[in-house]
Amino acid sequence: xxxxxxxxxxxxxxxxxxxxxxxxxxxxxxxxxxxxxxxxxxxxxxxxxxxxxxxxxxxxxxxxxxxxxxxxxxxxxxxxxxxxxxxxxxxxxxxxxxxxxxxxxxxxxxxxxxxxxxxxxxxxxxxxxxxxxxxxxxxxxxxxxxxxxxxxxxxxxxxxxxxxxxxxxxxxxxxxxxxxxxxxxxxxxxxxxxxxxxxxxxxxxxxxxxxxxxxxxxxxxxxxxxxxxxxxxxxxxxxxxxxxxxxxxxxxxxxxxx
Amino acid sequence: xxxxxxxxxxxxxxxxxxxxxxxxxxxxxxxxxxxxxxxxxxxxxxxxxxxxxxxxxxxxxxxxxxxxxxxxxxxxxxxxxxxxxxxxxxxxxxxxxxxxxxxxxxxxxxxxxxxxxxxxxxxxxxxxxxxxxxxxxxxxxxxxxxxxxxxxxxxxxxxxxxxxxxxxxxxxxxxxxxxxxxxxxxxxxxxxxxxxxxxxxxxxxxxxxxxxxxxxxxxxxxxxxxx
Numbered sequence: 001x002x003x004x005x006x007x008x009x010x011x012x013x014x015x016x017x018x019x020x021x022x023x024x025x026x027x028x029x030x031x032x033x034x035x036x037x038x039x040x041x042x043x044x045x046x047x048x049x050x051x052x053x054x055x056x057x058x059x060x061x062x063x064x065x066x067x068x069x070x071x072x073x074x075x076x077x078x079x080x081x082x083x084x085x086x087x088x089x090x091x092x093x094x095x096x097x098x099x100x101x102x103x104x105x106x107x108x109x110x111x112x113x114x115x116x117x118x119x120x121x122x123x124x125x126x127x128x129x130x131x132x133x134x135x136x137x138x139x140x141x142x143x144x145x146x147x148x149x150x151x152x153x154x155x156x157x158x159x160x161x162x163x164x165x166x167x168x169x170x171x172x173x174x175x176x177x178x179x180x181x182x183x184x185x186x187x188x189x190x191x192x193x194x195x196x197x198x199x200x201x202x203x204x205x206x207x208x209x210x211x212x213x214x215x216x217x218x219x220x221x222x223x224x225x226x227x228x229x230x231x232x233x234x235x236x237x238x239x240x241x242x243x244x245x246x247x248x249x250x251x252x253x254x255x256x257x258x
Numbered sequence: 259x260x261x262x263x264x265x266x267x268x269x270x271x272x273x274x275x276x277x278x279x280x281x282x283x284x285x286x287x288x289x290x291x292x293x294x295x296x297x298x299x300x301x302x303x304x305x306x307x308x309x310x311x312x313x314x315x316x317x318x319x320x321x322x323x324x325x326x327x328x329x330x331x332x333x334x335x336x337x338x339x340x341x342x343x344x345x346x347x348x349x350x351x352x353x354x355x356x357x358x359x360x361x362x363x364x365x366x367x368x369x370x371x372x373x374x375x376x377x378x379x380x381x382x383x384x385x386x387x388x389x390x391x392x393x394x395x396x397x398x399x400x401x402x403x404x405x406x407x408x409x410x411x412x413x414x415x416x417x418x419x420x421x422x423x424x425x426x427x428x429x430x431x432x433x434x435x436x437x438x439x440x441x442x443x444x445x446x447x448x449x450x451x452x453x454x455x456x457x458x459x460x461x462x463x464x465x466x467x468x469x470x471x472x473x474x475x476x477x478x479x480x481x482x483x484x485x
Contacts, residue, residue, distance in 0.1 A: 199274050199275060203384065209273075209275050211271070211272070211273035211275060212272055212273060212274065212275065215269055215270065215271040215272045215273075216269055216272060219269040219270065220269075228267065231267065232267045232268055232269050233269065235266065235267060235268045235269075236268045236269045236272050239268060239274070241274050241320075241321075241346065242274045244321065245274055245279070245321055
């Protein structure tokens with residue numbers, strides 16, 4: 001457990017229109033634990049005019065995937081928190097491009113150009129929420145989900161020709177892999193890395209796995225002690241059954257909108 | 259003061275339903291006719307409970323083996339007692355005995371359920387091992403068209419769609435049970451259902467982990483059958 005780490009992002013934020021309760025946890029998967037590697041997932045949120053939450057999964061095959069994930073999450077949150085929501089798709093593209101530019105001149109980027117971006121490869125799934133409207137942005141696997149009274153909207157994983165292949169924001173043609181999904185009046189929002197998607201959705205991704213999503217949603221909604229809530233989420237994602245079924249890193253960010 | 263439960267508390271009722279693993283479907287067709295009343299049904303239930311625990315304790319089998327239980331009983335009735343469930347979620351049903359032995363009807367249902375489940379696997383991109391059917395009876399089939407279904411079962415086995423094994427207790431008519439399978443039926447020693455189900459659990463676990471096209475593992479039956 002020492003090699004696992006818990007990132008607790010539990011906070012109550014208000015403005016005149018919306019209140020958000022945010023809980024997240026990251027668990028290092030068995031694959032990385034067995035190789036003495038840290039969790040490659042990173043997630044962050046920030047509130048300005050918009051609520052922005054981003055989750056990125058550094059590619060296991062990329063030497064600095066974890067750094068790529070961290071830089072991307074931080075830059076997207078910083079830029080999009082106060083971005084104009086009416087043109088949010090362009091703002092998201094600009095923010096991703098900015099993260100790419102930062103990594104192009106990163107000291108660990110050997111060639112100091114775009115060809116060196118591959119070593120920072122990471123997927124990204126995130127949300128920008130403004131008043132009662134939201135938009136998911138997504139490259140690669142992982143997933144996003146918004147719950148409503150009696151339905152859900154999802155941004156589903158996208159893989160390459162093989163299930164083990166996916167898309168990264170560091171790829172040359174990343175814009176063709178960038179997907180947007182709009183939704184409104186969410187009761188709750190979930191962002192998750194690929195270590196969690198198989199638990200959260202039915203195999204064909206046409207429906208959510210109620211036995212996974214709803215207990216988590218109900219528990220986190222009811223639990224007033226945010227430390228206890230985030231610890232319980234961490235423990236749940238760390239369960240031996242979960243680790244055995246899916247050895248990938250597992251990050252889940254839950255946002256309650258009220 | 260720290261909450262002493264903080265370190266271990268998990269979110270209750272969360273189920274992990276990862277369906278990416280290759281599955282080994284296993285159907286139990288159980289004779290629950292009137293002649294199973296008393297000690298036989300009691301031992302059968304104890305065996306099912308042992309199967310549940312053994313599969314859940316096996317970290318590979320628990321996520322790879324799927325079970326379906328069909329009950330043959332009543333006025334030639336065949337019903338699904340436990341629908342397809344991963345071993346990790348399997349809860350042994352408590353069977354009751356009464357009525358006739360419509361094994362043909364129950365086996366026909368087993369073949370249909372397997373075909374439907376294989377279609378589901380295909381639609382979900384899940385690979386699967388060849389399904390198993392275990393027919394367990396203390397008597398002989400009583401439904402009028404059981405021989406037609408038995409032929410259908412043998413044909414399915416010859417086409418390698420399924421592996422069928424028949425197991426009979428002391429008074430079972432093994433000659434008739436043998437007609438449901440291309441394999442020789444086994445005779446359960448006494449009422450050693452628990453030993454049988456523990457063997458079944460270990461066997462299905464081995465198969466679920468075996469390489470594709472590995473030979474079937476039915477020869478060493480341990481101590482549950484009359485050799």
